Amino acid sequence: MEDLKLELKRQIIDVLNLEDLQPSDIDDAAPLFGEGLGLDSIDALELIMIMDKQYGIKFQNKEESKAALASIDTMAAYIQEYRTK
């Protein structure tokens, strides 16, 4: 699980071009949107694409995607349960 969280943080930093951040700067439980990392809806699309292309997870429901992408913790838990890749 910890390896998966680290992998996720590295992918987020890379895809969103967050060059000033290290994986250790991102709190596992902190919200990714709003007051946490401050990501916006286009960044959400990048996270949706990570889930789709890297882990074979395709969201059909907005509420479900919102809950799954809330933090590194929720992303990792969702991937562990539903990954197809």
Next chain:
Amino acid sequence: MSDKAWSGRTGGTRRMQRSLIRIFRHFPPWVVYPIVWIWVCFYILFAHAGRRGIWHYWHHRLGYGCWSSVVNLYLNYLEFGKVIMDRFAAYAGRHITIRVEGQEVLDRVMNGNSGVIVLSTHIGNQELAGYSFHAPKPMYVLSYLGDTETVNDNRRRKFEEMHLHIIPMKPDGSHVLDMHNALSDGNILSVHADRLFYGSKAVYAPILGQEAAYPEGPFRIAVAEAVPVVSLFMMREGADTYTLYVRQLSDGNWEGETQREQARTLLQRYIAANEEMLRKYPRQWFHFYEFWK
């Protein structure tokens, strides 16, 4: 230009809009042109913000003299009035003759297996482009549903007839999931790329020699999804007659730059295509507000 969200609505009461559709079921749009000539005069007199924006376009951006700008300001509004009438004529089911320039590009891009993004614009009659374009695969349109009830009802009905699917724009940005799903299933996605909605993040780039704000989203999404990108311009030639120009902005293969730089390159190509159309059809610029900073 302001960064505030757009809240555009088609003018006229519900009864007026329904009457137009009834009239166009039996008569061509030109029968109401005398009313449009007069309506445009009142509109120019009382729509201050729009008037200032169009004056800026003609006088400062295109460099026309004062009198020439006044005449063209009127003709610009008049052209818009005719385009609106054509839109209601389309709602009424009237036939519009369309010549296509770039059919081979359209066929190549639309018949591929990957998704396609259409970056649309407020130049020419964009809505008519959607109605007259017979896509070989499902087409999704990211749509602002803040217009009048009559326009939205007819838009929905026309979309259903043409097998177009609406993705409603949401203030929380949750529509990005539907956009991604449409593209990853190999469908066509049409997005307005020259207007800011719900305070969307802006990027600045020059058009006609001065910087203006564009929404960052459509360009970043196009680059992130790595799909072909086209712009379609439906330009009015005369009563019931249009030319559809197809311009390919990307084949979806991006190399050597960061995603933000790629999005910037795409924006510049989009603006170049817009400028090309404005040189050919300067009176079909339909941004009735201060577009520039």
